[in-house]
Amino acid sequence: MALEILSYGFMQNAFMGGFMIAIMCALTGTFLVLRRLSLLSDGLGHVAFGGIALGLLLKIDPIISALALTTAASVWVKKIMESARIYGDAATALVLSFGVGLAVVIIGYVKGFNVDLFSYLFGSILAISESDLLVIAAITIATIAFIAIFYRRLVFMTFNEDLAKTSGVDTDFITTVFALLVGMTVVIAIKAVGILLISALLVIPVISALQVAGSFRSTMALSCAISIFAVMAGTLLSFYANLPAGGTIVMVLCAVFSASVLFGRHLRGAAIFASKTG
Amino acid sequence: MAIKLEDVSFSYGQGPVLSNISFELRDDDFAAIIGSNGAGKTTLVRIMLGLLKPTGGKASILGSAPEKIDFRKIGYVPQKYNIDRIFPGTVREIFDLKGGSKAAETAKSLGIENLMDSKFAQLSGGQQQRVLIALSLLSGPKLLILDEPTVGVDAKAQQEFYALLKKLNSQKKVGIILVTHDVGMISKYVKTVICINGQVCCFGPAKDMNTMLKAVYGGDFGVFHHHDEG
Numbered sequence: 001m002a003l004e005i006l007s008y009g010f011m012q013n014a015f016m017g018g019f020m021i022a023i024m025c026a027l028t029g030t031f032l033v034l035r036r037l038s039l040l041s042d043g044l045g046h047v048a049f050g051g052i053a054l055g056l057l058l059k060i061d062p063i064i065s066a067l068a069l070t071t072a073a074s075v076w077v078k079k080i081m082e083s084a085r086i087y088g089d090a091a092t093a094l095v096l097s098f099g100v101g102l103a104v105v106i107i108g109y110v111k112g113f114n115v116d117l118f119s120y121l122f123g124s125i126l127a128i129s130e131s132d133l134l135v136i137a138a139i140t141i142a143t144i145a146f147i148a149i150f151y152r153r154l155v156f157m158t159f160n161e162d163l164a165k166t167s168g169v170d171t172d173f174i175t176t177v178f179a180l181l182v183g184m185t186v187v188i189a190i191k192a193v194g195i196l197l198i199s200a201l202l203v204i205p206v207i208s209a210l211q212v213a214g215s216f217r218s219t220m221a222l223s224c225a226i227s228i229f230a231v232m233a234g235t236l237l238s239f240y241a242n243l244p245a246g247g248t249i250v251m252v253l254c255a256v257f258s259a260s261v262l263f264g265r266h267l268r269g270a271a272i273f274a275s276k277t278g
Numbered sequence: 279m280a281i282k283l284e285d286v287s288f289s290y291g292q293g294p295v296l297s298n299i300s301f302e303l304r305d306d307d308f309a310a311i312i313g314s315n316g317a318g319k320t321t322l323v324r325i326m327l328g329l330l331k332p333t334g335g336k337a338s339i340l341g342s343a344p345e346k347i348d349f350r351k352i353g354y355v356p357q358k359y360n361i362d363r364i365f366p367g368t369v370r371e372i373f374d375l376k377g378g379s380k381a382a383e384t385a386k387s388l389g390i391e392n393l394m395d396s397k398f399a400q401l402s403g404g405q406q407q408r409v410l411i412a413l414s415l416l417s418g419p420k421l422l423i424l425d426e427p428t429v430g431v432d433a434k435a436q437q438e439f440y441a442l443l444k445k446l447n448s449q450k451k452v453g454i455i456l457v458t459h460d461v462g463m464i465s466k467y468v469k470t471v472i473c474i475n476g477q478v479c480c481f482g483p484a485k486d487m488n489t490m491l492k493a494v495y496g497g498d499f500g501v502f503h504h505h506d507e508g
Contacts, residue, residue, distance in 0.1 A: 216367040
């Protein structure tokens with residue numbers, strides 16, 4: 001039965017795309033959550049909504065327009081936080097409102113592509129095309145390369161930004177590049193879970209891993225494992241139960257989080273015992 | 279000079295936080311910056327470290343402009359509560375952030391070698407403070423700057439902590455500047471006290487503490503020492 005499902009081209013694309021999106025979201029999500037920027041993904045997702053509407057209006061690929069607007073917004077959030085001296089959540093609320101406002105204005109102006117636009121709200125991992133796979137692969141490689149090269153500096157900034165600065169870390173450069181990657185990750189992840197559920201894929205694997213993991217590296221590894229499991233299991237379940245894939249993936253993630261809270265203490269205890277005894 | 283400030287002023291845009299701050303500290307000084315809440319102590323430290331640019335005047339640290347300083351010469355210990363309690367890194371991972379080969383030796387000298395695989399967030403206040411100091415010492419700094427290092431640390435750990443700073447200052451010749459409210463401790467361990475309240479209220483040897491405290495806090499404020507137990 002499992003092999004049968006893989007004989008469909010669209011399912012192969014869904015699994016390959018989902019696998020890469022899961023890794024990308026878990027890696028960037030780890031730093032977002034620990035830097036208290038969890039809702040930034042939600043805000044940028046809503047900016048992407050405006051970007052998609054703009055793309056449909058201008059008759060260009062909506063993913064391209066969403067990428068352009070979201071990457072610009074991710075840098076904008078950083079600038080707002082610095083220059084207007086407001087907290088990240090307020091800056092996020094501002095860009096979130098901008099994105100939805102823009103989409104609503106365009107929908108009101110055009111009247112006609114509402115069906116196209118709303119298909120992005122809930123995502124469709126089963127609709128990932130081969131050209132989408134190339135874009136997803138490129139952004140996944142860029143994300144992994146960035147995190148591998150700047151891992152120590154990113155962790156340092158997550159631990160304490162002032163300490164990182166006074167130790168010679170170029171925090172401005174790293175924050176800017178990271179914000180751009182988050183913007184791109186958000187747009188690509190819309191394919192899997194849609195705009196409304198985007199933050200689930202960036203946040204839930206990480207907060208689940210934090211219940212169990214005993215180090216920073218294991219938090220990242222476990223986040224990736226949880227994210228991949230949820231995307232794969234959710235896609236399979238949605239296929240056999242004829243359910244929407246995005247929502248099913250999020251339900252699996254919520255189940256994993258609940259289990260991590262219920263059993264996390266026991267798992268942590270077992271891990272400490274195992275490390276001490278052998 | 280470890281620190282030289284000439285007429286340093288700073289404003290966040292709504293009235294001055296610091297006005298015309300001027301003083302000098304020797305390379306081997308052990309100085310405490312005291313002052314009431316909102317006096318500008320942390321702002322002053324951030325200017326010394328190059329994290330903020332003064333809106334007026336000139337600051338230099340170990341003979342260089344703060345933004346040009348070789349960061350390995352400076353050890354900084356930030357306020358502990360600025361570190362997230364869910365940060366999942368272990369002490370070993372935190373030491374790896376600075377790299378170098380002195381991690382094991384430094385951890386041993388501060389008595390934290392058995393904490394290397396523990397999560398930082400799960401350590402006690404005193405243990406976390408030792409880890410942060412160890413981290414700041416990894417690059418072999420000439421000057422250590424600490425911002426309210428003993429907040430949330432019990433009295434015994436505080437005493438051990440100040441003894442450790444004194445040892446670093448006297449034996450390893452590391453210059454030390456700390457922002458603190460522990461007026462009882464500084465009169466015992468510190469060489470120079472700087473009282474600020476938007477500007478320098480007083481600057482002088484720690485033995486003149488009581489006079490300075492009256493200038494900062496007013497009234498009959500003073501420090502009385504109890505004899506150490508044992």
